[in-house]
Amino acid sequence: MTLGKQLGVSIAALVMLNLSGLAAIAQDGNAERLDDRRMFKSGQEAFEKVCARCHTGRPDAVGPEFFSKGYDADTIKYFVRNGFAGMPAFTESMIDNATLDELAAYVAAQAKGTPQ
Ligand code: HEC
Incomplete structure (x- = not known):
């Protein structure tokens, strides 16, 4: 795998992590995290x-x-x-x-x- 491809894959993984994090906040209504935003x-x-x-x-x-x-x-x-x-x-x-x-x-x- 080239460096460029690897970077692309890690960025995609980061974006997915971020999205699932947001969904988790929405689900359990974590007030502290919401206040941060x-x-x-x-x-x-x-x-x-x-x-x-x-x-x-x-x-x-x-x-x-x-x-x-x-x-x-x-x-x-x-x-x-x-x-x-x-x-x-x-x-x-x-x-x-x-x-x-x-x-x-x-x-x-x-x-x-x-x-x-
Ligand atoms: C760009 C201008 C603009 C902004 C910014 C704006 N409004 Fe309005 N708003 C209007 C206009 C124009 C109307 C009337 C629409 C109509 O009756 O045709 C209206 C109507 C309303 C009404 C209904 C009032 C009535 O009795 O007819 C409420 C309530 C309201 N706005 C609340 C808000 C709130 C709260 C905010 C801030 C989050 C806000 N507006 C931001 C332009 C704006």
Whole structure:
């Protein structure tokens, strides 16, 4: 086997190992490992970085102000993962699940007028 081929085989093996590792994390819900893969410090930070530019209620924002509408956390998560008319969907590679849980709770708390 040439060096090039050997390298290719080891890279393929590494990729497979990595994928099975991820599947294992998804299955046993290892919170520590999932935290390592978080993309934002908090749900509020993610809201400010991702959602606020379209949803601030400013006259130049393209999306509606929705804090006053009283959506619950599950509804917010649904809109984020599926998109809605002019709003793009945000996948797990854009906002991880742990952050999205916090983001949805943050928005729902704003909707209820509970300061956070
Ligand atoms: C690129 C701009 C944009 C970004 C970024 C964006 N949205 Fe939206 N969003 C929209 C638009 C536009 C609509 C309205 C769609 C329509 O009614 O046609 C909308 C609608 C919504 C609605 C429904 C509101 C209503 O009452 O009609 C929710 C909830 C929502 N977005 C949540 C979020 C959250 C949470 C994020 C951050 C993860 C986010 N959006 C990021 C543009 C955006």
